[in-house]
Amino acid sequence: DTGVSQDPRHKITKRGQNVTFRCDPISEHNRLYWYRQTLGQGPEFLTYFQNEAQLEKSRLLSDRFSAERPKGSFSTLEIQRTEQGDSAMYLCASSPQYEQYFGPGTRLTVT
Amino acid sequence: DQQVKQNSPSLSVQEGRISILNCDYTNSMFDYFLWYKKYPAEGPTFLISISSIKDKNEDGRFTVFLNKSAKHLSLHIVPSQPGDSAVYFCAGAETSGSRLTFGEGTQLTVNP
Secondary structure, three states: OOOOEEEOOEEEEOOOOOEEEEEEOOOOOOEEEEEEEOOOOOOEEEEEEEOOEEEEEOOOOOOOEEEEOHHHOOEEEEEOOOOHHHOEEEEEEEEOOOOOEEOOOEEEEEO | OOOEEOOOOEEEEEOOOOEEEEEEEOOOOOOEEEEEEEOOOOOOEEEEEEEOOOOEEEEOOEEEEEEOOOOEEEEEEOOOOHHHOEEEEEEEEOOOOOOEEEOOOEEEEEEO
8 A cells, every 4th residue: 555654653752852753645635634533623724835835824833833855765853842733634645636644643741 | 724525524325226415615716626435434435536638427326417507416225225325525725736625524424
């Protein structure tokens, strides 16, 4: 199966710590997206890459959040100085055109 | 600003009957609409999509209808099966490759 993969699947961290998540997209997709989902809500857009270029960032993405996609392959999402409000499911998706294909997500719990 | 709304948090139907999930949107710039299904602890799975220049798209048991004048779309599943029980999200996109804007989701339960 060559779908989107994310690592880790679960992360528990203490408030104030930094965390980093990884996403490996479907290999032939040049677009990669990050979303965040909280309970009872749909996924909310965070940021988007086309190849290695970060083309769009949401207002939701505070200065504590940074994302990279070196060489246009895998991507990382880092959250610095985590807060309890950062607890959510972080979803990565890749796309050839309109349809986006999601990974299983990383569940972050900030204690 | 909730650009995509799914007003029914839940829907329960009997196996074999039709499931109809509804979605309303406010953003006239949406060019493409998609439906996703999500099981607990998994990422959303793409189901079916429709371009704004069409009013219907069908794929097996799934049909999506778009009414642009009413800014409304619906997903029909027929016949419904217990394995269809999941949360269904509709989403809109302004252009190819742009962000998706999701609704809040509808929990579908199909009873045997």
